[in-house]
Amino acid sequence: MSLAYGRPYLAIPGPSTMPDRVLQAMHRGAPNIYQGQLHEMVAGILPDLRAVAGTAGNVAIYIGNGHAVWEAANLNLFSRGDKAIVLVTGRFGLGWATAAAAVGVNVVSVDFGLRSPVTMDRVEEALRAHPDAKAVLVTHVDTATSVRNDVAAVRAVMDTVGHDALLAVDCIASMGCDEFRMDEWGADVAIAASQKGLMVPPGLGFIWFSEKAHERSLGNDLRTPHWDWTPRAKVGYFHDHFNGTAPTHHLYGLRESLNMIAEEGLEAVWKRHDTLARTVWAAFDAWSAGNPQIGLNIEDEAHRGRAVTAARLGAPHATRLREWTEGKAGVTLGIGLGMADPTDPAYHGFLRVAHMGHVNAHMTLGALAVMEAGMIALDIPHGPGALAAAAAVVAQGA
Numbered sequence: 001m002s003l004a005y006g007r008p009y010l011a012i013p014g015p016s017t018m019p020d021r022v023l024q025a026m027h028r029g030a031p032n033i034y035q036g037q038l039h040e041m042v043a044g045i046l047p048d049l050r051a052v053a054g055t056a057g058n059v060a061i062y063i064g065n066g067h068a069v070w071e072a073a074n075l076n077l078f079s080r081g082d083k084a085i086v087l088v089t090g091r092f093g094l095g096w097a098t099a100a101a102a103v104g105v106n107v108v109s110v111d112f113g114l115r116s117p118v119t120m121d122r123v124e125e126a127l128r129a130h131p132d133a134k135a136v137l138v139t140h141v142d143t144a145t146s147v148r149n150d151v152a153a154v155r156a157v158m159d160t161v162g163h164d165a166l167l168a169v170d171c172i173a174s175m176g177c178d179e180f181r182m183d184e185w186g187a188d189v190a191i192a193a194s195q196k197g198l199m200v201p202p203g204l205g206f207i208w209f210s211e212k213a214h215e216r217s218l219g220n221d222l223r224t225p226h227w228d229w230t231p232r233a234k235v236g237y238f239h240d241h242f243n244g245t246a247p248t249h250h251l252y253g254l255r256e257s258l259n260m261i262a263e264e265g266l267e268a269v270w271k272r273h274d275t276l277a278r279t280v281w282a283a284f285d286a287w288s289a290g291n292p293q294i295g296l297n298i299e300d301e302a303h304r305g306r307a308v309t310a311a312r313l314g315a316p317h318a319t320r321l322r323e324w325t326e327g328k329a330g331v332t333l334g335i336g337l338g339m340a341d342p343t344d345p346a347y348h349g350f351l352r353v354a355h356m357g358h359v360n361a362h363m364t365l366g367a368l369a370v371m372e373a374g375m376i377a378l379d380i381p382h383g384p385g386a387l388a389a390a391a392a393v394v395a396q397g398a
C-alpha cells in the first residue's frame with residue numbers, strides 16, 4: 001500500500017518546486033530572437049534581477065547551472081596564478097575552491113568544517129597572511145551543511161585589515177530565499193542559478209558584479225570569449241547578452257518568477273522562508289528531545305540558512321525515512337550531502353529538508369507530518385509534540 005499517488009513534492013534544495021505560472025509562461029512556441037517582444041522582456045528582466053540581489057551594479061546571464069557560474073566568476077576574477085582566499089563551510093565552498101584551482105588559481109582554503117560558520121578571527125588571520133589575494137570567495141548559504149555565513153561581517157574584517165581584495169559570494173542557495181543585500185553588505189560579486197529560490201528549471205546562471213570588479217577584471221588572462229562578463233552585461237547587440245541564441249523559454253519562466261517575487265514583495269519572500277525554516281527547526285527540536293541521535297546540523301539559529309535545513313537522524317534511519325516518505329507519501333527529502341562518504345554507513349544518518357522557493361505553510365507542515373508518519377512506521381525513536389510545535393510557529397508567523 002502506498003499513499004504517494006497524488007501531487008508529489010520534491011523537498012530537495014534544488015531543483016525546487018516550479019510554480020505552474022512559471023511552467024505555463026514557458027509553454028509556447030519559439031519567439032523571434034532578432035527583435036520585438038523578447039528584447040523588451042530581457043530589458044525589463046535586468047533591473048528586476050538587480051533588485052533581487054540588492055545591487056545597482058551589473059548583471060550577466062549565462063546558459064548554465066551553478067557550476068557554470070562558479071567557473072565564469074573565476075575566469076573573470078583571476079589571471080592564472082592569482083591568489084584566492086576561499087572560506088569553506090561545506091561541500092559547496094569546497095566545490096568553488098576546486099573549480100578555481102582547476103583553472104590555475106592559487107587557492108588558499110580556510111576550512112571551517114561541516115558544522116560551523118565562517119569565524120572572523122580566522123578570516124582576519126588569512127587576510128593578514130595573504131595581502132596579495134585578489135579575491136575572497138565565500139558561500140552565503142552552504143546547501144550541504146545549511147550553514148549561513150555573515151557576508152557583511154566578512155566585508156567588515158576586510159575593511160578593518162585594509163585588504164584590497166574583492167569579495168565574491170555564492171548565493172546559489174540563498175538568492176530569493178535568505179536576506180541578501182549585495183551593495184549594502186559590500187559584496188563585489190554575487191552568483192546564483194535559476195533552479196533554487198528563483199523557481200525556474202535548471203539552466204540559467206547569474207553573476208552580479210560591481211563596477212570595481214569589472215574594472216579589475218579587464219586585464220585578467222583567464223577570460224575567454226564565452227565566459228567574459230563584459231559583453232553580457234555591457235551589451236552592444238542583443239545576442240551579446242547570451243553570446244549566441246538566447247535561452248528563450250527559461251527567460252519567459254524567469255520573467256514570471258520575478259513577477260511573482262515582486263507581487264509578494266522581496267522582504268515578504270525572506271520572511272516566509274524564515275518562518276518555514278523555523279517551522280522545520282521546531283519539529284526537529286521536539287523529535288530530538290531525549291533522542292540525541294536526532295538533531296540539526298547547525299546549532300546557532302543566526303547561522304542557519306532559511307532555504308534548507310541539514311539534520312541527522314542516526315544511521316541508517318535517514319536513508320530509511322527518505323525512502324519511506326518518497327515511496328509511501330510522495331515527499332522526496334534531500335540526501336545528506338558531504339557529511340559522510342556514501343560508502344560509509346554513517347552516510348545513512350543524514351538528510352536535508354528544503355524549504356526553498358515556491359513553498360508555503362501547508363507544504364512544509366505536510367512534509368513534517370509525513371516525516372513523523374515515517375518515523376512511526378519505521379520505529380525510529382523520536383520525541384513527541386513535533387507537529388504541534390511546527391503548527392504553532394506557522395500560527396504565529398502567518
Ligand SMILES: *Cc1c(COP(=O)(O)O)cnc(C)c1O
Pocket residue numbers: 014065066067068092139141142143170171172173193202
Ligand atoms: C546548488 C548549488 C551549487 C551548484 O549548483 P549546480 O546548479 O548544481 O551546478 C553551488 N553552490 C550552492 C550554494 C548551491 O546551492
